[in-house]
Amino acid sequence: MTSVALTIAGSDSGGGAGIQADLKTFQELGVFGTSALTAITAQNTLGVHAVQPVDPKTVAAQIRAVLDDLPVTAIKTGMLFSDEIIRIVAEELKSFPSIPLVIDPVMIAKGGASLLQNEAVLALCKQLLPIATLITPNIPEAEVLTGQSIHSEEDMEVAAKALLSMGPSAILLKGGHREDVPFAEDLFMTADGEHFLMRSKRIATPNTHGTGCTFAAAITAELAKGHSLEDAVVTAKHFIHAAIEDGIELGNGHGPTNHAAYRKSGQLKTKEVELIERN
Numbered sequence: 001m002t003s004v005a006l007t008i009a010g011s012d013s014g015g016g017a018g019i020q021a022d023l024k025t026f027q028e029l030g031v032f033g034t035s036a037l038t039a040i041t042a043q044n045t046l047g048v049h050a051v052q053p054v055d056p057k058t059v060a061a062q063i064r065a066v067l068d069d070l071p072v073t074a075i076k077t078g079m080l081f082s083d084e085i086i087r088i089v090a091e092e093l094k095s096f097p098s099i100p101l102v103i104d105p106v107m108i109a110k111g112g113a114s115l116l117q118n119e120a121v122l123a124l125c126k127q128l129l130p131i132a133t134l135i136t137p138n139i140p141e142a143e144v145l146t147g148q149s150i151h152s153e154e155d156m157e158v159a160a161k162a163l164l165s166m167g168p169s170a171i172l173l174k175g176g177h178r179e180d181v182p183f184a185e186d187l188f189m190t191a192d193g194e195h196f197l198m199r200s201k202r203i204a205t206p207n208t209h210g211t212g213c214t215f216a217a218a219i220t221a222e223l224a225k226g227h228s229l230e231d232a233v234v235t236a237k238h239f240i241h242a243a244i245e246d247g248i249e250l251g252n253g254h255g256p257t258n259h260a261a262y263r264k265s266g267q268l269k270t271k272e273v274e275l276i277e278r279n
């Protein structure tokens with residue numbers, strides 16, 4: 001049977017991040033992608049030029065239209081932009097508690113533009129984190145959500161525990177922004193206390209536009225196919241590593257990753273991704 005995933009996110013006209021990255025990733029992993037658009041951004045590899053949020057009622061109507069008819073088996077959220085959109089998304093999703101929900105708490109684009117209004121952070125914490133199967137903050141997002149600064153593996157562990165206390169079942173704290181270390185290391189931790197690190201070589205490239213969206217979409221696709229959360233995050237790490245390694249030279253700024261790289265490699269699990277168990 002065809003697996004179906006839903007992404008609730010913003011549009012990136014440049015095609016590297018947002019809903020476009022999510023749908024390409026779903027397709028590459030053999031999952032039928034559906035979407036609910038939260039905002040239109042005029043964006044390219046150099047930055048965000050304009051943001052037009054979608055009317056919250058229209059966001060809700062898109063979610064309902066998809067979930068009332070199609071057999072969605074995993075949902076992801078990306079750019080949500082406002083308090084009103086977050087509240088209405090949470091309200092809609094509360095009726096579907098059995099569908100795994102991945103929340104990527106998107107806040108700031110690589111070029112520095114805000115994709116989440118400051119006053120919406122509280123709604124994100126109160127309305128969405130408690131119903132999430134997994135949250136996937138990067139380091140700056142985890143710093144905003146916890147109010148703690150993160151500079152080391154130990155800081156990542158403390159922040160992950162603080163974020164789990166806000167209610168999600170699990171967290172994947174992405175370490176891509178720790179440019180002081182030669183590896184790209186992400187910490188996975190569940191509310192049940194399981195945790196491991198996923199470490200890969202840091203690739204020297206400016207082409208990292210949409211890495212967070214693509215990573216969370218790959219996890220969602222794997223969950224939609226019925227894989228466990230642990231297997232989904234590991235496969236997604238291989239997917240994003242291949243996509244960054246084979247990045248595409250497009251535009252004059254932060255170019256996109258290559259969503260097709262993992263499939264083209266024959267879904268090869270590279271030795272460059274190392275799992276480090278912790279207890």
Ligand SMILES: Nc1ncnc2c1ncn2[C@@H]1O[C@H](COP(=O)(O)OP(=O)(O)O)[C@@H](O)[C@H]1O
Pocket residue numbers: 137138139174175176177184185186200201202203204205208210211212213215237240241244
């Ligand atoms: N230069 C890089 N080389 C290899 N992996 C990277 C690189 N930058 C980010 N990653 C990985 O890409 C994923 C997304 O990471 P991150 O950049 O932290 O998130 P975001 O795109 O949300 O800011 C993580 O698995 C991270 O470890």
Ligand SMILES: Cc1ncc(COP(=O)(O)O)c(N)n1
Pocket residue numbers: 009010011012017018019041043078079106108109110115208209210211212213214
């Ligand atoms: C519409 C939209 N959503 C999300 C991102 C974040 O992208 P990144 O993964 O590069 O942080 C973005 N730039 N645009």
